[in-house]
Amino acid sequence: MRILGIETSCDETSAAIVDDGVHLVSQVTATQMAVHAQFGGVVPEVASRRHVVDITRVVEQTLADAEVTFAHLDAIAVTCGPGLLGSLLVGVSAAKGYAISTGKPLIGVHHIAGHVAAATLTTQNQAGVQPPFLCLVVSGGHTELLTVDESFTFTRLGGTRDDAAGEAYDKVARLLGLAYPGGPKVDQLAAEGDPAAFNFPRAYLDDEGFDFSFSGLKSAVNNELTKRRNRREAYEVRDVCASFQQAVIDVLVEKTRRAIAHTGMSRIVCAGGVAANRGLRQALGSLGQELGVDVVFPPLEFCTDNAAMIASAAYYRALHGKFSPLSLNAYAQLPLTAWQSW
Amino acid sequence: MAMDTATDTLGVGVGSSDGMLASGVVQRVPRGHSRLLQPSIAFAMESSGTGMQDLERIGIGVGPGSYTGVRMAVATGKAMAQALSVAVVPIPTVDAIAECAYLAMGEAQLGSRILVMLNARRSRAYGALYEIGRGQGGEGSSGAGGSGEAGPPRRLEEIAVRRVDDWLRQLSGSRAAEDVPQALRGAAAGFGPTVIVHDFSIPLPSLDQTTQPAAVLNWRTLSGLLPEALVRLTASGHYPTLTGDAIHPLEPMYVLPVEAEANLGVTEGGRSQ
Numbered sequence: 001m002r003i004l005g006i007e008t009s010c011d012e013t014s015a016a017i018v019d020d021g022v023h024l025v026s027q028v029t030a031t032q033m034a035v036h037a038q039f040g041g042v043v044p045e046v047a048s049r050r051h052v053v054d055i056t057r058v059v060e061q062t063l064a065d066a067e068v069t070f071a072h073l074d075a076i077a078v079t080c081g082p083g084l085l086g087s088l089l090v091g092v093s094a095a096k097g098y099a100i101s102t103g104k105p106l107i108g109v110h111h112i113a114g115h116v117a118a119a120t121l122t123t124q125n126q127a128g129v130q131p132p133f134l135c136l137v138v139s140g141g142h143t144e145l146l147t148v149d150e151s152f153t154f155t156r157l158g159g160t161r162d163d164a165a166g167e168a169y170d171k172v173a174r175l176l177g178l179a180y181p182g183g184p185k186v187d188q189l190a191a192e193g194d195p196a197a198f199n200f201p202r203a204y205l206d207d208e209g210f211d212f213s214f215s216g217l218k219s220a221v222n223n224e225l226t227k228r229r230n231r232r233e234a235y236e237v238r239d240v241c242a243s244f245q246q247a248v249i250d251v252l253v254e255k256t257r258r259a260i261a262h263t264g265m266s267r268i269v270c271a272g273g274v275a276a277n278r279g280l281r282q283a284l285g286s287l288g289q290e291l292g293v294d295v296v297f298p299p300l301e302f303c304t305d306n307a308a309m310i311a312s313a314a315y316y317r318a319l320h321g322k323f324s325p326l327s328l329n330a331y332a333q334l335p336l337t338a339w340q341s342w
Numbered sequence: 343m344a345m346d347t348a349t350d351t352l353g354v355g356v357g358s359s360d361g362m363l364a365s366g367v368v369q370r371v372p373r374g375h376s377r378l379l380q381p382s383i384a385f386a387m388e389s390s391g392t393g394m395q396d397l398e399r400i401g402i403g404v405g406p407g408s409y410t411g412v413r414m415a416v417a418t419g420k421a422m423a424q425a426l427s428v429a430v431v432p433i434p435t436v437d438a439i440a441e442c443a444y445l446a447m448g449e450a451q452l453g454s455r456i457l458v459m460l461n462a463r464r465s466r467a468y469g470a471l472y473e474i475g476r477g478q479g480g481e482g483s484s485g486a487g488g489s490g491e492a493g494p495p496r497r498l499e500e501i502a503v504r505r506v507d508d509w510l511r512q513l514s515g516s517r518a519a520e521d522v523p524q525a526l527r528g529a530a531a532g533f534g535p536t537v538i539v540h541d542f543s544i545p546l547p548s549l550d551q552t553t554q555p556a557a558v559l560n561w562r563t564l565s566g567l568l569p570e571a572l573v574r575l576t577a578s579g580h581y582p583t584l585t586g587d588a589i590h591p592l593e594p595m596y597v598l599p600v601e602a603e604a605n606l607g608v609t610e611g612g613r614s615q
């Protein structure tokens with residue numbers, strides 16, 4: 001089954017063709033990173049305007065690279081939420097335009113389901129994995145812990161109650177005056193700093209649950225910096241980065257450890273843009289060794305937002321005959337469970 | 343087939359290349375455009391017995407209007423044209439609204455000009471001024487003052503965003519607004535009264551006495567004509583016909599810049615000085 005996937009939930013206009021959920025045939029992504037960098041963050045209206053201009057060209061190039069036409073496709077898939085509403089609507093509108101004019105079935109895909117499905121994609125260098133597995137999704141917009149069973153059905157264990165992990169990274173980067181997008185820079189500096197220099201709080205919340213909270217951590221960093229600046233005390237930026245990162249990682253790893261114990265899963269997938277974080281990779285790798293579980297990181301190209309993961313997730317929907325009507329909408333907020341029940 | 347989602351009215355029309363409407367759908371469901379556009383297209387196509395392969399061109403309302411709204415028709419229309427390898431005809435939404443007013447007035451033609459104003463927030467309106475042609479004059483003909491039959495509205499200027507006060511003042515020749523093109527100032531004296539079409543939900547600021555509009559119509563009362571107006575304008579040959587790669591760059595007519603971009607411009611200007 002050959003599916004065209006479209007992803008426009010934030011600031012990347014991406015299209016991809018994926019065969020049978022695992023084989024990437026072609027993918028084209030127009031990134032707006034440089035455009036938004038001058039604003040110090042993603043400006044939703046600017047993102048939406050760019051998506052409109054880029055969408056058909058990106059799809060055209062994706063088809064050309066795969067040497068196929070619309071007639072060769074079996075379905076059109078698109079991210080329908082969660083994300084920036086204006087951005088999502090461009091992708092959803094275009095996807096419905098393709099579906100209605102070609103008669104191909106439409107599949108609305110949950111963005112997080114896409115990040116999870118990224119682990120099943122196979123590239124030249126890395127074979128995809130098949131469920132069941134435990135999945136930790138960490139990105140600029142999301143921090144979710146969930147399980148995926150053989151039929152690709154999700155069970156959500158927990159998620160962030162406020163800021164996503166990636167969001168906390170970007171906010172701390174801004175506090176430190178690092179240019180947008182600052183998350184990767186914090187990771188870079190953290191590698192050279194002392195993770196014990198500052199004792200930032202770890203919000204484990206209640207002992208039983210799997211929810212996260214990172215806004216308190218961000219505030220603690222802010223308070224510490226303000227205090228030092230007021231007293232004119234010097235501090236090492238890299239030590240702040242390292243200590244902050246350690247606090248984030250400790251929480252992510254501890255919750256993952258508990259989730260493994262709770263579910264008995266023998267494989268963890270870490271997906272989403274923050275899966276590129278070196279500190280997190282090391283920590284989860286150690287956890288895997290300690291507990292004897294398999295730790296999988298999808299190839300980096302499928303960790304950041306991309307359309308291949310959307311086409312992949314759509315495949316499992318198609319297998320269950322779950323197609324979307326032409327009245328498919330876009331949703332800034334969309335609980336995974338709500339989407340799953342469609 | 344033609345569509346517009348730039349205002350609170352969603353309009354889809356299917357018709358023939360002579361501008362005759364075969365089937366039209368109008369929806370005024372608040373926040374409903376994103377759900378209803380494509381089902382409305384499917385319904386209009388099926389009702390008129392038109393297959394996707396029968397389409398020769400797709401008219402797309404490009405605004406100005408609600409940013410989020412107008413992008414739905416533009417993204418959908420571009421994708422359809424690409425998949426079907428047919429031409430796209432971009433239609434300014436304000437032109438379609440002027441056409442609706444013209445169609446509504448029919449033989450009566452209450453005025454000789456039409457002013458369209460769409461709420462652009464902060465007491466501003468997107469809009470344009472049109473004259474109802476006398477005899478089908480070409481671009482060169484002034485079209486004014488003749489006594490022939492009424493012809494379709496002809497836009498007298500670029501679509502712009504101005505303060506509502508300024509739009510209205512423009513109609514009275516005596517007190518022309520600063521930013522109104524010279525050619526248009528005082529033009530009112532030579533014309534008959536103007537029909538104003540707007541989509542403001544609040545009453546318009548008191549119309550200047552010297553403005554004396556022939557009628558003030560809310561867009562709501564005319565929007566049922568949107569499918570027909572769109573089909574007529576798509577068939578009119580007055581707009582560009584985009585095919586192949588020329589479809590990609592098509593974007594809505596925003597008129598207003600994004601605030602963040604405007605602010606950035608100001609900051610950069612300040613720094614450079």
Ligand SMILES: [Zn+2]
Binds near residue numbers: 111139272273305
């Ligand atoms: Zn994402």
